[in-house]
Structures are given as C-alpha cells and as structure tokens.
Amino acid sequence: MYSQFTDQLEDSVKPMTELLKISVSATEKLAKQQSEFFTAALNNNLAFTQSLLAQKEITGLLNVQKEFGEELQEKVVAATKEAYATVTEAQTKATEIMKGSFAQVEKAANEVAAKVAPKKAKAA
Numbered sequence: 684m685y686s687q688f689t690d691q692l693e694d695s696v697k698p699m700t701e702l703l704k705i706s707v708s709a710t711e712k713l714a715k716q717q718s719e720f721f722t723a724a725l726n727n728n729l730a731f732t733q734s735l736l737a738q739k740e741i742t743g744l745l746n747v748q749k750e751f752g753e754e755l756q757e758k759v760v761a762a763t764k765e766a767y768a769t770v771t772e773a774q775t776k777a778t779e780i781m782k783g784s785f786a787q788v789e790k791a792a793n794e795v796a797a798k799v800a801p802k803k804a805k806a807a
Contacts, residue, residue, distance in 0.1 A: 698784040702777055709773035713766055720762040727754060 731751040738744045 694787075698780050701780050705773050705776050705780070709769055712769050716762065716765050716769065720758065723758060724755065727751065727758070 731747065734747045734751075735744060738747060
C-alpha cells in the first residue's frame with residue numbers, strides 16, 4: 684500500500700520535475716548566451732574606441748562609427764535569434780510534457796469513471 688502511494692506520488696510529481704529541469708536548462712543557456720553577447724559587445728566597444736582615437740579625419744571617424752553600428756546590429760540580431768530559439772525549444776518541450784501529463788490524467792479519470800458507473804447502475 685505504501686509503495687503504491689509513493690509510486691503514485693512520484694508519477695504525479697514527475698512532470699513538474701521535468702518542467703523544472705527544462706526551465707533550469709533554458710535559464711542557464713540564456714545566461715551563457717547573454718554573457719557571451721555582452722563580452723563580445725564590450726570587446727567591440729573597446730576596439731571601436733581605439734579605432735576612433737587612431738582617426739585623423741572626420742570621414743574616418745564616420746566610417747568607423749558606421750562599421751561599429753553595423754557590427755553591433757548584426758550581433759544584437761544574432762543574439763536575439765539565439766535567445767528566441769532557446770525559449771522556443773524550452774516551450775516546445777514543456778508543451779509536450781504537459782500534453783502527456785493531461786493525457787495521463789484523462790486516462791486515470793476515465794478508468795475511475797468506468798469503475799464508478801457500474802456501481803451506480805447497480806444501486807439504482
């Protein structure tokens with residue numbers, strides 16, 4: 684009886700444990716991505732500043748600034764796409780877990796209903 688109860692408890696908590704694992708994994712991945720992005724952005728800012736200091740004419744300054752802006756835009760777009768892919772992957776996995784969990788609940792409810800329905804019919 685006790686082992687049956689613990690098995691049922693483990694089964695009922697399993698989807699939440701899996702969701703927590705997905706959440707932790709996605710959070711770690713996003714944190715790593717953001718860390719890499721900000722490190723690269725900081726390095727680009729340093730290189731940009733050094734390039735600016737080396738320029739002697741206004742056209743050189745404008746070209747360096749244009750290149751920096753384009754590079755930064757590319758990096759932001761790439762980082763955004765990467766983060767979106769990570770969140771989408773986590774969402775897809777979580778949806779699959781929830782669908783499976785709801786299917787198990789529905790199956791269990793139908794089994795209980797099937798057992799209860801004949802008893803009610805006999806009582807009437």
